[in-house]
Structures are given as structure tokens and as C-alpha cells.
Amino acid sequence: MNETSRASNRRPANRGSRPGSAERPRPPGAPPPSLPGIAVRRAAADAMDAVLDKSRPLEESLERLTRDLDDRDRSLARMIAATSLRRLGSLRTLLRGMIERSLPPKAKRVETILIIGAAQILLTDVPDHAAVATSVALAGEDAATAGFKGLINAVLRRVTREGRALLPEGPDQPKWMIEGWMQAYGAETGNAISRALAHEAGLDLTAKSDPAGWAATLNGRLLPNGTIRLVDAGNITALPGFSEGGWWVQDAAAALPAQLLHATAGMEIADLCAAPGGKTAQLAAAGARVTAVDRSGTRLKRLQQNLDRLGLEAEIVEADAAVFEGGPFDAVLIDAPCSATGTIRRHPDVAWTKAREDVATLAALQARILAHSAQILRPGGVLVYSTCSLEPEEGENQISAFLATHPDFRREPIQPGECGVAAEWINAAGELRTLPTHLPDADPRQAGLDGFFAARLRRA
Numbered sequence: 001m002n003e004t005s006r007a008s009n010r011r012p013a014n015r016g017s018r019p020g021s022a023e024r025p026r027p028p029g030a031p032p033p034s035l036p037g038i039a040v041r042r043a044a045a046d047a048m049d050a051v052l053d054k055s056r057p058l059e060e061s062l063e064r065l066t067r068d069l070d071d072r073d074r075s076l077a078r079m080i081a082a083t084s085l086r087r088l089g090s091l092r093t094l095l096r097g098m099i100e101r102s103l104p105p106k107a108k109r110v111e112t113i114l115i116i117g118a119a120q121i122l123l124t125d126v127p128d129h130a131a132v133a134t135s136v137a138l139a140g141e142d143a144a145t146a147g148f149k150g151l152i153n154a155v156l157r158r159v160t161r162e163g164r165a166l167l168p169e170g171p172d173q174p175k176w177m178i179e180g181w182m183q184a185y186g187a188e189t190g191n192a193i194s195r196a197l198a199h200e201a202g203l204d205l206t207a208k209s210d211p212a213g214w215a216a217t218l219n220g221r222l223l224p225n226g227t228i229r230l231v232d233a234g235n236i237t238a239l240p241g242f243s244e245g246g247w248w249v250q251d252a253a254a255a256l257p258a259q260l261l262h263a264t265a266g267m268e269i270a271d272l273c274a275a276p277g278g279k280t281a282q283l284a285a286a287g288a289r290v291t292a293v294d295r296s297g298t299r300l301k302r303l304q305q306n307l308d309r310l311g312l313e314a315e316i317v318e319a320d321a322a323v324f325e326g327g328p329f330d331a332v333l334i335d336a337p338c339s340a341t342g343t344i345r346r347h348p349d350v351a352w353t354k355a356r357e358d359v360a361t362l363a364a365l366q367a368r369i370l371a372h373s374a375q376i377l378r379p380g381g382v383l384v385y386s387t388c389s390l391e392p393e394e395g396e397n398q399i400s401a402f403l404a405t406h407p408d409f410r411r412e413p414i415q416p417g418e419c420g421v422a423a424e425w426i427n428a429a430g431e432l433r434t435l436p437t438h439l440p441d442a443d444p445r446q447a448g449l450d451g452f453f454a455a456r457l458r459r460a
């Protein structure tokens with residue numbers, strides 16, 4: 001439910017080379033910036049470095065680094081950084097092939113500048129000359145990179161001439177991730193997942209009611225589960241229905257776990273790991289009495305703001321879901337914290353901020369939350385466990401292990417057609433397993449789903 005963090009690889013409308021645009025106010029006496037647009041590239045490069053060197057989430061860094069920019073420049077910085085990260089593997093391969101001698105380790109920033117320059121030239125509609133000039137000027141700002149201005153100029157000019165033909169099609173995520181997907185889904189599908197994740201996703205919305213009506217109003221495509229898919233939506237907060245709370249942003253696959261609960265009016269539901277509230281909103285919109293639990297007070301504030309905008313209500317509890325006392329509930333939804341590898345189309349930094357060891361750490365936390373949730377569900381109640389991860393350790397394996405130690409629970413298989421779920425999204429055990437390769441379409445912006453896992457269990 002991220003309402004403002006969209007990064008299309010088209011430049012924001014009318015973003016030309018406006019003299020002095022969105023430069024940070026400079027102290028009196030400081031020299032003026034040499035070129036407009038440098039502040040944008042500096043923010044994009046700094047955000048890339050924060051992702052790659054410090055494993056910081058891209059959105060968090062951009063929020064801080066673009067505070068002084070206007071809306072259009074903020075969108076441009078986000079688009080440059082997100083596009084660079086989405087195709088990082090391919091861009092690195094291309095650039096390494098164009099640099100005769102490898103760069104010294106202290107020149108890491110030079111590689112970042114080259115990557116964002118090449119990304120603008122090859123993957124966005126920023127004019128080539130602007131991408132080259134701003135990259136060279138950015139290098140000139142800093143003594144550590146100023147000596148590489150000539151190299152940056154030469155390499156990026158070569159990218160403008162030869163890059164389109166030479167840019168490889170991946171791999172664009174770390175080797176351990178792609179190998180894991182090949183092992184889990186077979187070599188062909190694993191590679192196809194990797195390629196699908198290198199495309200930016202469309203904008204998916206969940207409507208509070210009347211999805212067909214909102215699809216018509218917004219000129220969007222209505223997906224089988226009622227999600228509305230838009231392409232090139234622009235500023236989300238300016239779309240019809242945003243301010244009156246008609247819909248919220250949520251990938252089609254992310255909408256399925258709550259839909260699979262078939263919530264009805266008055267049902268008592270615990271939404272564990274609830275913030276920022278996409279699934280809480282779905283359940284509340286169905287009339288359920290929702291207790292939304294999350295460990296993060298900051299994220300719960302966003303959940304409350306989102307519910308306020310949508311005119312919906314829930315009881316909000318700041319607590320660790322692995323020990324939260326409450327209920328017994330008619331239903332429990334666990335949208336567990338996870339590696340989020342299924343969301344790399346929307347959050348390309350995830351590929352570079354997550355390490356293989358994180359999966360095991362997160363799986364241990366998920367197992368604790370899942371085991372505890374069994375204690376707050378009434379007999380006969382239903383439990384949906386979901387993650388936005390492509391890793392079986394956070395999905396299929398988690399449920400097998402839980403069922404082995406909880407004989408009073410059994411799977412309630414998901415049926416083809418239920419909530420618009422296609423047969424190929426259901427595994428042999430009757431669990432939901434969506435992949436970025438699902439929902440194919442000739443236009444990559446219309447294609448794909450986030451990689452989600454969901455299992456529905458019934459307590460005896």
C-alpha cells in the first residue's frame with residue numbers, strides 16, 4: 001500500500017533542462033551549480049550507494065536525499081535509481097566490457113556514476129547528451145572522482161553509440177537468488193522469473209467497492225480477482241478516487257491472501273503483520289471486525305492514515321505477533337515479514353539488500369509467528385499464511401513443517417477460479433504460488449504478478 005513511491009522510466013512531464021531547477025539552496029558565496037539536473041543525479045547516485053554499500057532500502061534513502069527537490073525532480077531521481085537497480089547486472093556487464101582496465105577499488109563512485117549514466121541513456125527517455133553531461137559534471141563535483149571525468153565522458157559516449165546493441169538481457173539479480181529459483185521451479189522458469197523481474201510492473205489498485213466502475217473511471221484493466229491495473233498512471237495522488245478513498249495501491253497477487261479468507265460482516269479477524277494495511281483495508285471493507293497487529297509503531301501510523309483516507313476502521317495493536325494475546329478469532333491472516341524477493345519488479349533494491357542468510361533468519365521468525373497464531377484461532381476457524389517471497393523456505397516448507405507439528409490443522413485447498421485464481425497459480429498441495437511470469441502479456445507493463453505464496457488452513 002505504497003501510495004507515492006512509483007518510478008516509471010519515463011521522465012516526469014515537462015522535465016526539461018530548466019535553469020536552476022530544484023538545486024539545493026546554496027550558502028551565500030558558494031559557486032552556482034555548473035548544470036541544472038545535477039542535484040537529481042547526485043540524489044540518485046547517493047541512493048544507489050546506500051543500497052549497494054549499506055543495504056539500506058531505496059525508498060528510505062530517497063525520501064531523505066530528495067527532501068529539497070520539487071516533485072518532478074524527486075520522481076526523476078527515483079526513476080533513475082530504480083531503473084539502474086532493476087537492470088544492475090546487465091549494466092555492469094556492459095560497462096565492464098567497455099572499460100579496458102578495471103577501476104581501482106577507491107573509484108567505486110565512478111562505477112555508480114557510469115551505471116546511472118548508462119541507465120538514463122539506454123533505459124529512459126532522458127536525452128543522451130543530458131545523461132552524459134550531468135554524469136561528467138557529477139564526477140567533477142568530488143575530488144575522488146574528478147580525475148575520471150574523461151573516462152566517464154568517453155565510456156558514456158560509447159554507450160550512446162553501441163550500448164543499445166550490446167546491453168545483455170540479464171542476469172539482473174544475484175547468482176544465489178537465480179540459482180534458488182531454478183532449483184525451486186526448474187531451470188527454464190527460474191530464468192524466466194529473473195527476466196520478468198527486470199521489467200517495471202504496472203500500477204495495481206484494490207477498490208473499496210465497485211472495481212468495474214473504478215476500472216472504467218480510471219481507464220484501467222480489470223483483472224480476474226477484481227484488481228484494477230493501470231499503465232503510465234502518473235501522479236497517484238492526483239488520480240480520481242484517491243482523495244475520496246475509493247481505492248488503494250496493492251499488487252493483484254497481494255490482494256489474494258485476504259480474498260481467500262472470504263471475510264463477511266461481523267467476522268472477528270486478526271491481521272498479524274498488518275502495516276501499512278492493504279489487507280486490513282480489504283477485510284474491513286468486507287465488514288469484518290479487524291484487529292491489526294504490527295510490531296512497528298511507525299508503520300502502524302501509516303496504516304491508520306491509510307484507513308482514515310479510505311473511511312475504514314480497525315482496532316490497531318502495536319505488538320510482536322509471535323506473542324500477541326487476543327481472540328479467539330474466527331480467522332487469522334499472517335502476512336509475514338519475509339525476504340520480499342517476489343516484489344523485485346516494484347522494489348528493485350530488494351535484489352541487492354537481501355543476503356542468502358536473511359532467508360533462514362526470516363523463516364525462523366515466520367515459524368514462531370505461525371506457531372503462535374494457532375493459539376489465538378478458535379476451533380473451526382481459518383488461517384491464511386502468506387509471504388511475498390519466491391523462496392520455498394518462506395512458503396511451502398513453512399506450511400509443511402507447521403502441519404507436521406499441528407495435527408489439528410489441515411489445508412483447505414484453493415480451487416481454480418476461486419477469487420479469480422488461475423489453475424497454474426495453485427500448486428499440487430492446493431496452495432497459492434504466484435510468479436512474476438504469470439498473467440503474460442505482450443506489453444510487459446501489463447504482464448506479471450508479484451511472487452506470492454499463500455496457504456489456507458482450517459483448525460479442527
Ligand SMILES: C[S@@+](CC[C@H](N)C(=O)[O-])C[C@H]1O[C@@H](n2cnc3c(N)ncnc32)[C@H](O)[C@@H]1O
Pocket residue numbers: 001272273274275276277278279280293294295296299319320321322335336337338
Ligand atoms: C509484508 S509486511 C505486511 C504488509 C501488510 N500486511 C499489508 O498488506 O499492507 C510485514 C510487516 O510485518 C511487520 N513485522 C515484522 N516482524 C513482526 C513481528 N514480530 N510482529 C508483528 N509484526 C511484525 C513489519 O513491521 C511489516 O509491517
